Amino acid sequence: xxxxxxxxxxxxxxxxxxxxxxxxxxxxxxxxxxxxxxxxxxxxxxxxxxxxxxxxxxxxxxxxxxxxxxxxxxxxxxxxxxxxxxxxxxxxxxxxxxxxxxxxxxxxxxxxxxxxxxxxxxxxxxxxxxxxxxxx
Numbered sequence: 001x002x003x004x005x006x007x008x009x010x011x012x013x014x015x016x017x018x019x020x021x022x023x024x025x026x027x028x029x030x031x032x033x034x035x036x037x038x039x040x041x042x043x044x045x046x047x048x049x050x051x052x053x054x055x056x057x058x059x060x061x062x063x064x065x066x067x068x069x070x071x072x073x074x075x076x077x078x079x080x081x082x083x084x085x086x087x088x089x090x091x092x093x094x095x096x097x098x099x100x101x102x103x104x105x106x107x108x109x110x111x112x113x114x115x116x117x118x119x120x121x122x123x124x125x126x127x128x129x130x131x132x133x134x135x136x
Contacts, residue, residue, distance in 0.1 A: 015072030
């Protein structure tokens with residue numbers, strides 16, 4: 001909904017449950033280290049990775065549709081050309097408030113669809129960096 005990036009980031013950081021699409025089990029990768037940081041800072045991280053059984057001792061879902069828990073934020077660690085499909089899956093859910101694409105990842109058309117549906121979107125920003133900057 002919000003186009004003001006600072007307000008959108010601040011709103012996103014207020015939520016507790018983050019589904020991380022493309023979450024990695026490999027330490028040293030941003031898709032592992034950022035969600036680990038979020039876990040360490042009190043967020044409920046739900047890993048989404050069809051190639052992993054579990055990450056951070058939590059079951060990894062194959063897709064957003066496979067998550068039964070309520071989701072506040074969808075954090076995307078997938079290439080930009082996969083964002084539209086992930087955004088569409090997020091829009092199928094009534095519980096997703098924020099869609100966040102990590103640094104270097106963006107899809108303006110998918111963002112416009114999500115905002116038109118009333119969702120807050122943050123693109124091309126690192127959630128860990130923004131959390132450190134604003135909340136930590």
